[in-house]
Amino acid sequence: MTKSMEGKIAAITGAASGIGLATTRALLDAGAKVVMVDYNKSALDKLTAELGPNAVAQVTNLLDAASCSAMVPEILAKVSHIDILHCNAGSYIGGDLIETDTDTIDRMLNLNVNAVMKNVRDVLPHMQARGTGDIIVTASVAGHLPIQWEPVYSASKWAMTCFVQTMRRQLNKQGIRVGQVSPGPVISALLADWPEENLRKAKENGALIEPEEVADAVMYMLTRKRTVTIRDMIVLPTNFDI
Template sequence: MAETLNGKIAVVTGAASGIGLAATEALLSKGASVVMVDRDEAALKACTERLGAKAIAQVTNLLDPESCKAMVPDILGKVDHIDILYCNAGTYIGGDLDDTDPDTIDRMLNLNINAVMKNVHAVIPHMKQRGTGDIWVTCSVAGHAAIPWEPVYSGSKWAMTCFVQTMRRQLREHGIRVGQVSPGPVVSALLADWPADRLQKAKASGSIIEPTEVSDALIYALTRGRNVTIRDMIILPTAFDI
């Protein structure tokens, strides 16, 4: 039997655009309140004004160690508990490894891996104390296949697949479900460095999906009865060749 999200409190990182915004809107439509985490204060202000009182802004720069560390305590100063943590914020590097630079690699690994681990680490004591919770991570089909045109990104998502599945095993006895959603290419800012001709070809061939199709999968997983854990959902465009 499907569970209701009415009255639940969710935290979504990278919430001001793309998959994070779609997830926020989907959660709100199901009756949840959502703490929208993003570094872009102006974008958060515009989103919360549009979405209403159940959308709560939390300005956090996940790449700043002190800001990242303060995220969960700051949120618990605004809401009395957290039912759902959706670690969605991330960035992308494509192309050959020797075409990028060490600083860009550090930034991507810090956001795609380290920030997620630190956010999960911070929320665990709170969820353990309550004896319930859901932790979800935006992974990627690149976390299941060695994608030759994105070795750094693919490597970061393989790390997330391992992390999510180990944490699922650690936390299940505490009533905390852990899972990931692994989309193929999604229309979002993460694909900004794709060559224009490749992006246009993907759109024309139906090899790319919308953020709402990822948020639909998230809602499905979150609304399963507590006796069910959806550990991973791979969401692919039907025409995607991989």
């Protein structure tokens, strides 16, 4: 049996588009309040006006150390508590390693790995004091397989798989559930960096999924009884050949 999200408060990073926005909409529909975290203030202003009073804007640049550190305190100044932290923001690098400059590698690893660890670390004292909480990380099927056309991205998601599973074991007796959702290719702006031939084939073969289908998986994870943790949910397009 699923449980209502009435009275729950979630914070979602990368909430202005893609999986983050789809999950925001799903949680709002289920009765939750959602703090939408993103660096794009104009997008947040437009979306929160559209989505109503239960959508709260939080402008944070996760790549800026001061802004990242201020995220959780600023959220808690706007809402009474955080039940759910969905670390969803991320970026993508595809192609051969030699084709990628080192600044781009630093940026992606800082967003996909370091910012997630910082956000989780910063929310933990709050959740531990309350004795409850859910932490979900948007990972990837690339965090389970060595994908040769995306070595940097795949490595970042392998790091997240390790981080999520170690944190789950640290926190599972404190009332805090930790899990990850690992989608295959999702129709989003991130695919703009896919090798053109791979993207063309995926589109032709129906090997892509919509952000809403990943949001469905996140909602399933969040609505289990507190005695159940969905450690990792891999969500693939049926025709994805990997």
